Amino acid sequence: MRILHTSDWHLGQHFIGKSRAVEHQAFLTWLVQQVVELNIDAIIVAGDIFDTATPPSYARELYNQFIVQLQPTGCQLILLAGNHDSVAVLAESKDLLACLNVQVIPSVTDDIAQQLCLLNNQQQQPAALVAAIPFIRARDVLQSQAGQTERDKQLSLQQAIAAHYQQLFSQAEQYNLEHKLALPIVMTGHLTTLGVSLTESVRDIYIGTLEAFAADQFPNADYIALGHIHQAQQVKGATDIRYSGSPIPLSFDEAKQQKQLWLLEFNGKEKQVTSVPIPCFQPLLSIKTDLVSLESKLTSALADLAADQRLWLEIVITETDAYLTDLQQRVEELCADLPVELLRLRRQRALATAGLAQQGQQSLAELTPADVWQARLAQEQLTDEQKQQLTQLHQQVLATVEQGEA
Template sequence: MKILHTSDWHLGQHFMGQTRQAEHRQFCDWLVTQADAHQIDAIIIAGDIFDTGTPPSYAREQYNEFIVALHRTGTRLVVLGGNHDSVATLSESRTLLAQLHTQVIPGVAADPEQQVLVLPRRDGTPGAVLCAIPFIRARDVLQSQAGQSANDKQLSLQTAIHDHYRQLYAMALAKREALGLPLPVIATGHLTTVGASASDSVREIYVGALEAFPTSAFPPADYIALGHIHRPQKVGGLEHIRYSGSPLPLSFDEARQTKEVLLAEFTPQGLQRVLPLEVPRFRHLQSLSGTLAELQVQIRDAAQSGSAEQTVWLDITVAIDDYLSDMQGKVLAMAADLPVDILRIRRARGNAASVMQQQSKLTLDELQPQEVFSQRLQSEALEPQLQQQLMQLHDQVIDELRTEQA
């Protein structure tokens, strides 16, 4: 039995105003190719198929096109809801998608039996029993109780999630016994576990209730396919409890991560091996830092990884000690005619404090209006294009005022 474990696609994501549509299309095409080449029996998406509960129409179209393409390969699909996903959105097409060998578990079901699935091999024979556990919202497993402290609520939620896993695992064992076959048991989850390493793009999902689920609370399944954390990793060093991570870097601090999907192979005795399949880098993201002279070289080097169709996205931190009236313009000029898009320009924090200290000694009489406005803009985390537009608008207003005074 061969399973591909993936998660956190975030279809429809806008990254600092930029769409990821082309990258997601390339990833979906690549994944279908891998499923066919490795003769995968089933793909499990462990939550966050969409970036928001109301994904744009093109994201829904990508989702449907992927399912149709995957169906042609003979590989089945299991989609679990994540904290970014809307239960209603995933539910609306689940009956139709079932005809394409896709089983969707949007949220915790009223009947737990609906979350215990027998995954067939490509030849149709039973290959594994799956405890299909999506993102668990507190209201799914708990009733609010008056007078509970924050610690009490956290413990209650942890206990309720543990009980949900234990219940489904017991049902999976019963189903395996009824089939009379030595099938591996797989479980899923979309949550933070103790010891997992997150990134900037991961949002806390149990704020004020559950910070992380203890690894020891998972049932003794042969493999536990987790989602929510975007960096691929073993949990607690355990081979069988894994985060696949996101297939695309979803923040600049993920740019250097190797993205992957996990090929888990099973025999009747259990998990045989886990083979990471590295996801190609469809677009390069880079964080650059240095003086203007250093950045000019770095931007040119970064451009070597880009093309007119797939530009490199840059996050730039400028290390300068002296006040620069047109820092944004100078940096943008370096990227002119290069296959790069600068998504953010910032002044280095250490230098910013020094610059502000120097500026605090100046009076308004010593500064030109343009300099005052430029300093104010640079203190804000605005996109370069917006800063440039605001600067141009400021200059236009100043010119009109001067014309009226004349």
């Protein structure tokens, strides 16, 4: 049994005014090729298929085209909702896609058996069980209780999520027992686990008051396929817990990461996990420098650029030159005849007050819409539920605006 673990596609994302449609199309085409070349039996997408709850039409088209292109391979596809995904959007085509070898899990269900997916190998023999858990919202597993402290809420939510995992794991074990099988059990999730490395593109997840889920609370499954964190990594724990990361860089601080998938190979209960590197479909880079060194650093950065490529660029000018009033003009002149697109110019400034170094204020041009929204939200006295609802509404409005601009 050969399974690919991926997550956090964020179809429909706009990156500082740039559409990622071309990159996502290239990735999905490449992914179908990997299914054929690596003889893959199943793909697990561990959440955040779309970037917003109201994905633009071209993002939905990419999603549908991928499923159509995957169909002739016979590869099974399991799609889980993340915190960016709309339960309604994923659920609307769930029954139709079930006829195309696709299982969609948009939310946790009252009938937990519906979250248990049987995977067959190419000989149509049972080869693995997937205990499919999408992004869990507090209201999915908890009843609101008056008078609880924040610490009590966090503890209750962590216990409820752990109980849901254990209940579904027990269902998988019971299935093996009833059918006299010893199938490996793969569990999924879309959350932050303690001890992981974050990047700036990972937005607040808002699972009630839960900041991170302890790794030792996961059941002892054969593999736990997680989404939400955009950097591929393995979490230290008693079982094999991994994030696949996003397939393309979603922020400049991810630019130097080698994006990847995890390939799981099961031979009975024996398991092997290897990394499958993903090609870079659109180079991007952040350069931190003073103005004098900028030209040489640009030359070095462009040395390996293919003839038909343009580099998406962020330039961070250090304190020495950050106060220049004509900085934007000078940088643009240096970039004018080069195969680059300057998406963001930032000034790194420091102010000394009472002997303490304080970070200077950023201009609006240096902030993303998400940065501005979170700063505005922080000024209000709101519950976590209100923050989540308002953030979802903001994402819907932002998606509509960006779709119109595109």
